[in-house]
Amino acid sequence: MSDAWLQSVLRLVEQYGIAEFEYEDDTRHILVSNGRISEIGPVRHEEPVPAQQSIEIPAPFIGIFRSTNPDPRQPAELPRLVRSGEIIGYLQVEMLLRPVLAPRDGVLAKQLVGDGALADYGKPLFRFHSARR
Known part of the structure; x- marks a missing residue:
């Protein structure tokens, strides 16, 4: 090619x-x-392998938690691989949607708050396993 x-x-x-x-x-x-x-x-299609250490991803600011942008597409199933800086959810304040980003490469294992729930600053939103290096 x-x-x-x-x-x-x-x-x-x-x-x-x-x-x-x-x-x-x-x-x-x-x-x-x-x-x-x-x-x-080369692209490798592998199943996600959770790392040994698990962290919680906190809300970086206050807002209504949205797991996806409110468009008609379905959210990706968990667990799933994510890359550093990838948008993994949103916090809504009025009409503004602010992205929540993956802190580093790893596996997004579990969503800890429901869609539409108020997320205070620092409230854990996801369970996350860092990629092994």
């Missing part, structure tokens, strides 16, 4: 000031961040 399409995408990313672009297919996983290209390697 030619990488001409990747060069075209890089030009568009730079032209429009896009900070990050990620592409994955059956054979490759590419991450473009701040103009740097990282080929993460």
Whole structure:
């Protein structure tokens, strides 16, 4: 497969000031961040393996917890693999939705609050297992 399409995408990313672009297919996983290209390697489809240490992800601010953006798509089943900085939920304040991000790569194991529940600052939202390094 030619990488001409990747060069075209890089030009568009730079032209429009896009900070990050990620592409994955059956054979490759590419991450473009701040103009740097990282080929993460061949795609491996494995079952999530929980790490030994478990933490709780707290609410970074107060708001009504939403496990998904209120659009018609269904939320992903738990447990599931997540990457550092991936949006794993939302806190709603009035009409504003603020994202809750995964603190690092790992397994999002369990949701600890119900959808639509008020989440005070610091309230645990998820059970999370860090990826092994």
